[in-house]
Structures are given as C-alpha cells and as structure tokens.
Amino acid sequence: xxxxxxxxxxxxxxxxxxxxxxxxxxxxxxxxxxxxxxxxxxxxxxxxxxxxxxxxxxxxxxxxxxxxxxxxxxxxxxxxxxxxxxxxxxxxxxxxxxxxxxxxxxxxxxxxxxxxxxxxxxxxxxxxxxxxxxxxxxxxxxxxxxxxxxxxxxxxxxxxxxxxxxxxxxxxxxxxxxxxxxxxxxxxxxxxxxxxxxxxxxxxxxxxxx
Numbered sequence: 001x002x003x004x005x006x007x008x009x010x011x012x013x014x015x016x017x018x019x020x021x022x023x024x025x026x027x028x029x030x031x032x033x034x035x036x037x038x039x040x041x042x043x044x045x046x047x048x049x050x051x052x053x054x055x056x057x058x059x060x061x062x063x064x065x066x067x068x069x070x071x072x073x074x075x076x077x078x079x080x081x082x083x084x085x086x087x088x089x090x091x092x093x094x095x096x097x098x099x100x101x102x103x104x105x106x107x108x109x110x111x112x113x114x115x116x117x118x119x120x121x122x123x124x125x126x127x128x129x130x131x132x133x134x135x136x137x138x139x140x141x142x143x144x145x146x147x148x149x150x151x152x153x154x155x156x157x158x159x160x161x162x163x164x165x166x167x168x169x170x171x172x173x174x175x176x177x178x179x180x181x182x183x184x185x186x187x188x189x190x191x192x193x194x195x196x197x198x199x200x201x202x203x204x205x206x207x208x209x210x
Contacts, residue, residue: 005126006209007105008201009117011169011177012132014161015139015147016189017197021132022113024198029205032110034101042093042100059090059168094172114165118182119173128208130201131183134190184208 008025012018019035026033034041043050098120104110105121118129134142139158143149149157169177180186185204189197 004209005109006205007109007117007121007124007127008111008205009121009127009129010111010113010132011118011130011183012113013134013139013178014158014165015142016132016134017142017194018113018132020146021189021194021197021201022111024194025201025205026111028198028202029109029111032104032108033113034104034110035113038097038100038112038115042096045100046096048096059164116169116172119169119175126209128185128205129183130204131178131180131186132189132197133178133186134188138190 008022008029008031010018010022010025012022022035023033039054040050042048094116097115101112101115101117101120104112105124105127118127121127136155136158140154143154143158144151166177169175175182185201187197187200192200
C-alpha cells in the first residue's frame with residue numbers, strides 16, 4: 001500500500017464478524033483499528049466516566065421531540081446547541097464520538113467499526129464504507145460459539161441487536177442502515193468466512209487507495 005491516508009468504515013450485522021474482520025483487515029493493511037476503543041478514548045478526552053459511554057453505546061435515543069423542543073437540533077438536523085446541558089445523554093455521547101472519529105480520520109489511516117462512522121465522514125473523499133452481513137442461522141451459531149450466548153437466547157439476541165443498531169443508525173443519520181447505496185461494498189461473510197473476507201476487502205481497499 002502507498003502512504004496515502006484513508007479511512008475504512010465497517011457497518012455490520014450482529015454475528016457477521018465485524019470486529020474480528022475489521023481488526024484483521026487493519027492489521028493486514030498496517031493501519032490503526034477502532035471499535036470499542038473509541039469509548040475509552042472519547043471518555044478520556046472529555047474527562048468523563050467510561051461507563052457513561054458504555055451505557056448508551058450504539059443504543060437509539062427516544063429523545064427526538066424532546067431535543068427539538070429544547071433546541072438541541074438545528075433545522076438541518078445539526079447539533080446547533082451542543083453546549084446546552086438539556087441535550088439528552090445519548091446525543092451528547094454520539095456527538096463526542098463523532099468529533100473523535102473526525103479527529104482520527106484527519107490524523108491517520110484507520111479502520112473504524114460501527115458508530116455511524118460512514119455518516120460522520122460522509123464529506124471526505126478518502127473513505128471506504130463497508131457493510132458486512134450473513135445468513136441469520138450463521139450469525140446465530142456464531143453468537144453461540146464466539147460470544148458464548150446461550151443457545152435458547154441466541155436468535156432473539158441477534159434480532160434485537162440488529163434492531164438496536166438499525167435504530168441507532170437511522171436516528172442519527174436520517175439514512176437506512178444496510179442500504180446498499182450507502183456502502184462501497186457489501187460482503188456476505190457467512191459464505192466467504194473471516195479469512196477470505198479479509199482478503200477480498202484488502203484487495204478492494206488497495207484498488208481504491210493503493
């Protein structure tokens with residue numbers, strides 16, 4: 001790879017291997033990797049308790065009408081009154097993470113998993129957006145084997161986690177989570193497997209930025 005700076009964002013269905021593949025891809029490309037690491041970095045940067053970030057991480061907020069009433073959003077959907085203490089916690093944490101994502105993208109090449117990174121970096125030209133998915137049964141079995149989820153609860157957890165991620169993304173971006181128009185490439189990791197998925201994605205990234 002050349003030394004040209006770029007960012008890879010990874011959106012993923014639960015159980016599709018987003019973190020595993022994203023981290024392996026970053027290692028293969030020799031660039032930084034961020035997933036839950038963003039929680040620790042954002043908390044430290046803003047002098048906040050890390051548990052606060054964890055409690056609302058990628059969780060949708062029900063506070064849209066409240067936020068509009070209190071002036072937290074501008075007419076264009078932007079956070080026009082970020083300093084207002086009335087802004088709900090979920091929205092504050094989202095904005096802090098968004099600021100950090102933008103800062104990291106300016107700083108160095110990296111892979112960022114989740115947290116609406118594709119939307120946060122939507123105005124940059126040096127970004128490759130990826131969506132990882134897989135068949136439902138594959139993801140259920142992976143949740144049981146890789147995440148130690150109870151077999152009798154696995155299917156329900158997969159459904160609820162996907163719903164949570166979709167709601168979080170749709171709320172903050174006014175886009176549709178998983179919409180193919182948003183991503184440069186969508187990959188079925190259940191068919192390819194983790195190693196082959198990394199290989200395909202690396203070739204894709206090198207084609208774009210190499």
